[in-house]
Amino acid sequence: MTVFFSDVAGFTSLSEKLDPEQVHGIMDGAFRIMMNEIHEYEGTINQFTGDGVMALFGAPVAHENHAQRACHAALAIQKAMLEYSQGVKRDLGVNFKMRAGLNTGPVVVGSIGDDLRMDYTAIGDTVNLASRMESTAKPGNILVSNNTYKRAKQHFKFTSLGKVKVKGKETPLDAYELVDTIERPKSGLDRQILSEMVGREKDLNKLEIQVLKAVNGEGSVVNIIGEAGIGKSRLVAELKNRKIMKQVVLLEGRAISMGRNLSFHPVIDLLKQWARIIEDDSEVAALSKLETAIRQVYPEELQEVLPFVATLMGMKLSGRYEERVKGIEGEALEKLILKNVRELLTKATELRPLVIVIEDLHWADMSSIELMESLLRLAETQRILFVNVFRPGHKKTSDRIVETIKESLPVYYVEIVLQPLNESMSEALINNMLNIRGLHxxxxxxxxxxxxxxxxxxxxxxxxxxxxxxxxxxxxxxxxxxxxxxxxxxxxxxxxxxxRIDRLEEKTRNLVKVASVIGRSFFYRILTEVGGAIEDIDNRLFYLKEIQLIRDRRRMEELEYLFKHALAQEAAYESILVQKRKELHLQVADSIEKVFREKLHEFYGMLAYHYSKGDDLDKAEEYMLKAGEEALKSSASSEALNYYQEALKLFTERYGDAGEPEKLAVLEKNIGQAFYNKGQSANAVKYFDSVLDRWGAGSTKNKIIKGFNLISDLLSLIANMYLPFKRGNKIPKKRDNEILDLKFKRGISLVYFDQKRMFIEGLRILKMIISFDIGKVENGYAIWTTHSGMFSFTAISFKLSKKILDYSKASMDINNIRELMVYTSMGVVHNYCSGTWSEIKEYDEILIDKNLQIGELWQVTNYTFWYISAIIEQGRFKEADILIRKLSEIGEDYEYELASAYQYVLKSKVLIKARKLYEAQVEMDAGILFLTQISMDGPQLNCLGSKIITQILLKDIEGAIESLSQAKEMVLQQELVPPIYITSYLMSQFLIDLYLLEDSILSKNNSKISELRKKAYQSGKLALRHSDKFAPDRKETLRLMGLYYWLIDKQKKAVRYWEKSIQEGERLGAPPDLARTYMEIGKRFLEEKSKYEELDGISAKEYLEKARTMFQEMDLQWDLEQLDRIASDS
Incomplete structure (x- = not known):
């Protein structure tokens, strides 16, 4: 703040010449002048000193321009006192002169006093120096310190007094006499044309209502859409002036025209504003400010939230914060950043409603768009208002946001499309701006x-x-x-x-053009660095403000200028000759390197842009690579992808086939990594293949060699598993680790679209990794153990799957939570698929939470999916529901599609297993739609199979046949379908055939029975063969096979299959299907054609009673109703 002191020069001498009443009269008039002028500039009179006053500017009412206000007040007092002193001289014959002193700096302020008398006052060295400035000033003069001078020198004329001896200071200090304001060219009302907003009252009211809703606890999303110049920003500016805004916290971010490759630019913009971080702040200072801001909102989770928010903002971490994010990258980092930003905003809304405004969203980078899509969902549950301001017609950014909101948040969405003003409104605007006499x-x-x-x-x-x-x-x-x-x-x-630009004086016009190259907004320091040859920059900027071509603002105490409209910047930029434009881009880049060299990583993307536009290809390539690395570090995979693709394009254009192969490989590897992080599996595989080919570790295209390798790799693995002395103990080199990492990621990607190749490449990885000491391979046991799942998932060999798990258990580091998670997850996959359910241990919540903290979402989700699948088969429906909710929370908290997809599969599964058929149907339809949207064919096929079974049980045979046709088309399109996905489809085909066969037998439609019998037999055998590879469906397939033989009157064979179904159900511990087999036996034994009255000494009615008891224990109401029907029919 700025402290102001003023007193009467020679007050003692004056008092001696006049009587007390005259002195009182003089001072009363002087005090009135000082009070009026100080209050005019919103200062606060702190105390009256008898012959003067002390005033504060900047407290208790905060003003960024407090030094300017204090100087204006001092000059106004000086001017008024000149006339006043002349009157005193004329009336009383004495000289009356005031003097003043100003100083700017930190001040301790507060209420001092007892309960009866409280004064707002200020103390400290800043106050003392202001007082010394006053006492040093000559009568009639105003003396200011160096601090005040630096703050106000652009707006006032000063005379330097050099070093001045000041009482209380050992060394002389710089002091300046405040003389006058600086005259600006053509300044004042003749340049300023203003108007009330016209034609937008309804839009403004609509916007204000949404703020009021946030204040009252209800969130919403508003899109303000309009063409350039239509008044979008003006509408937001008017909203900020409304009283209701005092009840909320307003955070603003802005995308910039070069910002499509600047990772999270508008989001970082608003986070810096929130944390009061300025461009001058060092990395340590910036992190400290962020730490303070988060502590005020979310102190209990500071250690968790700060590292990820800081990573998003591109900050350098150290100590415990650096340790927290160490080793977390790619998708894991992206999801943890999202979760923590969402939780931070949620906590912030608990203190005060939030209004988040993002301007020019159409220019935003894709990572910001993806993050915003997730954050917008907070409007459903929090008192937060998002205001997105953008132009229409930008498919990848603003149009995508509109589509997302309309699809997922229609209830919370308000759209304001600004239309052109009609004729009467346009005329009103002209008249409001000028109120011109004589305008035709x-x-x-x-x-x-x-x-x-x-x-x-x-x-x-x-x-x-x-x-x-x-x-x-x-x-x-x-x-x-x-x-x-x-x-x-x-x-x-x-x-x-x-x-307008052409009419500017030449040097001012050049300054505008320099500014346009920097961008829509430009920091003062960069502009003065680039345009240093232009004289009198400050005055020219002031003039440009006066003619309303630009405006200024203090962003976190850093002086920044901004073209009043993006169109003005675009017009100025396009007017520059191409060669001159290139030169200016290079100058801008050079200036950024100089001015911001201590935190240059924040500007890599901007430097890549300017050097690219300036045709400095070496520098452009250098900063593209650096920007890509920074983007990956902050989880901005979209921007990383853009940078690396641009760098690759630039590299190939410059060097063609003569380019350095290793550099090409690095670029392609990074592109593949970015695609992998984004979940674009096919594109990731394409680039991983190319890199591995360059490294001499690619896959052969020759089918004969490929077949030979498959056999060789399998035999090699078997030999190593059963003959320990054959295992390798080599230490992997750096390139070996890189190859294994890439091959592993390629294998994970292949899971989703080419399971056959996944298996072939998986064997290659196992052969390679077992030639090393696995413990010395980076993530060695995680890679090794994951391939256990490959053998059990595909049911190619449960023995090899178990061998791999046993090897891991004996050798891996059990304190490594990532490796332990992989082992536990793959163990559940093996035990579930092979049918050793008793080996599945209870759900490990502690292990899950630890792995969620490091972003191991893939393993956590898979483990949870397989575990829930097992307990559903065991009839533990309530426990399954609880864990499905946990999986749903993982999907929501981390925006993780795999968790959301599996949740649909599991909900459908638990509902159909519990025979809640109508609920199951609704859930499956929603699941199939979601799985189609994200192209997950396997789980979609699983859901379709369950849907067919539901439709059959509901007697909707036409619907079941139609669904079966869809499933069949999906199966035919895939070369290899794992048992988990295909068995439900095969069983549903068998169930339809059985239904049609029984219907023909009951209706005595003999012409169809023979054909249907053959069809049912074929589908039954196929289902049975596949169920041998997938234990969960085996018991049910055996029961249906028994039904088939019963229907064709081969009762002995039927009973044999039912006995097998009972044995399998008892072995697995699967009460729902075991009870249904009991019910089937009881029902069929009561039929007239039955040759059996009992099985294993148990009668038909006893089987039904056993089934009833089990159904009651599991609360399976549909099955109990079936039993009642059987009882009434018999």
């Missing part, structure tokens, strides 16, 4: 016609009238001159802007 209606009509209702066009045309002297400001109003008759109204907004 024909001129107004021309403006209205050409503008097409665009407010910015109208404003710029009117300003051009002033620039040309066609309109002048005289006697407080605008008037038309004769020049109006020669004015030509431009046809386009670009013509208007270029005409």
């Amino acid at each position: 209606l024909s001129i107004i009509d021309q403006i209205v016609e050409r503008a097409g209702g665009n407010p910015f066009f109208i404003e710029e045309v009117v300003r051009s009238f002033i620039d040309e002297g066609a309109v002048v400001f005289r006697d407080g109003v605008f008037e038309v001159t004769d020049k109006i008759n020669t004015m030509v109204i431009p046809h386009t907004i670009n013509d208007v802007l270029m005409a």
